[in-house]
Amino acid sequence: MTYEFLKGHGTENDFVLLPDHDGTVHGDLSAERVRALCDRRAGIGGDGVLRVIRTAAYAPQWVDQAEWFMDYRNADGSVSEMCGNGVRVFVRHLVDAGLATSPVPVATRAGIKVVTVEGDQITADMGPPRLLGSSEVSVGDRTWSARHVDMGNPHAVVFLAPGETLDPHGPVGPLLDPPVHDTAEYPHGVNVEFVVREGEHHVALRVHERGSGETRSCGTGACAVMVATAEADGAARDTPYAVDVPGGRLTVTWTSADRVLLAGPAVIVARGTASL
Template identity: 75%
Template sequence: MGGYPFLKGHGTENDFVLLPDHDGAVHGALDDARVVALCDRRAGIGGDGVLRVIRTRSMARIDPALEGRVGSAEWFMDYRNADGSIAEMCGNGVRVFVRHLIDEGLVPAGAPVPVATRAGIKTVSVASGTDELVADLGRPLLLDSSTVTVGNASWKARHVDLGNPHAVAFLDDADDLGPHGPVGPLLDEPGYDHDLYPHGVNIEFVRRLGPAHVAMRVHERGSGETRSCGTGACAVMVATADADGASRNTAYAVDVPGGRLTITWTADDRVLLQGPAVIVATGTTSL
């Protein structure tokens, strides 16, 4: 059986299988079963999700519903969670996606790279003086409060939308960053707000460490607990900065189990996510 190419990459240990499918000829309508097989950490390559690297015009042919919604960006990030479900955006993923484009010379050297996603165009650039990448995730929506319930425990949370939904729950200093084990989208938990989160929600448990410095753990819909979540870290930063009354352009350090991300909410209402993006392996697979 012939194989097809893949890459493995991560951003603060939020890891992905990348499928170079530039003209949409290899994978067609990428199905749930293949995504699940690729992300399987024992029988597959392993990852929190799959990033298909495809030209926007080719993606629009595969999914006509995207026609007219993805702008003029050449490249489209077709992102799937580990369970095969489609996600609108991935902040760590879009940096890894652009790292691949830069490494392969598929985008002009040194120029900001616009990437089309189901949450609109996100622009990624190389951080000055570093090898890290900065993703402009656009304008955040700071919305209503909600409640996160796991078993018999509940936490007040802030609903933040960054193209995908997040519930940011602040913990007491004595808490150990929330519950361990499977949490997922909480669709079956008592008190889950189906009206507020009709498509599930990513949940961040947050503890303050100091001025403009927090630590978090995240449970992502469709993937469970992950080592990091870029949009989740940005949601945490926005909710924390709002609670702190922090001035715009204040850089927050957000520690995740897989490392540290630096996030700035700018004066013109943009959220900038800076962090590493690393390709660790390439190969071919028959999965």
Template identity: 75%
Template structure:
């Protein structure tokens, strides 16, 4: 296979391989094997997923005419995902850095969960993740431990469980294996967030992402955690929450207009070419 360009970026250390296939002319099919090879941290470039950056008109208007760009996101195991909150912020950072989007205006980006907008203000990048769906309760487990979890739909499924400790030597463990969950509640799998309280309107989380395993951060997961915490706290809308993740810190607001806004850093750290 001939070589083709790639970028490497991350949002609070949730890292991605970006494929700038703007006109759909550079890359062949994104097979599961190819995505796994790109995301392999020892034999490939390494990442929690792959972001293909492509214009919507190349896709025969499958995703509508309201955005120039489509975020084609794949998990590290090659599976297709609806959305990625940190990924869309890294995606926007690439568009601005490459002169493909005006940072003075909200950037519309088409995703499999709908049209979303990202705002770039210097180093801070805010993604409007849309309206959350706060659903019922379920149960998640690690080994012999189990916890009640709140089902939150952020365009992709999340199970949010409040625990006493995130210690890797405690019940939550190393999260090397997929946590147990009810497959009837989550037929397409689920992202599981384990959460502790730090202070008022301040939480910390660890996450096992569907298709990727434990990651250093999850943007839609931080949104789901904030929504579950705000609901439990009966917090008024427009109340900012701080969400600490292993890779840094995010700020999340559930607005009076029923939108979840995720703010934090996103950077491009490398570029090159590959024939993977």
């Protein structure tokens, strides 16, 4: 059997999209199948899979609030609650295909996210953050304190000391293996962000995503980093922060209404048929 797929990315955080509008094409979407699709040598390649499915077919509890559900899976096949770059790519496809008009409410495992398209910029209202205390993260023989920020999925935000860099040969290494984290604090795993300051209201990060490894960008991670940084800075609400990721730049704003807005580009780069 062959089926349609698309490939898209948001600041080089890339995804395989599977249109399955009525839930009749891909069944239960097994972890093995997701891993095959995300394989960068034997498959299409991606940091995860976005199944495009109507809420009526997959999550009827959301049917009165959103027509579409983003069924997101990490590259290792595990189910994830939310993906900030993914939901922007998801809406880019819906709008380009004439399946929705902006603003678009999208049902996710972390609730309803409203996404607005303005030309090349796509903004996702990621909802309120939750700041949940501190923990520890280790890479090799180094251990750092981390700020626990939940953006619908868990993040451990680590601020590197002045003079430390994000270079792969520096203290955080190549991040090919998951950083060691506090399993009591994060029983279901955690995304870890290492952060350096680049200037006023401007930070840069590298990220290790649970289930995917190091990625070129992480939307919820950028939000978590901005929230932790703004808290540390005592910044006024509605102050936009530039958040540089290896794949580009995102703009994140924590509003006076306690919402986190994630803005940046999202594009569809390929489409075709597959038989994986």
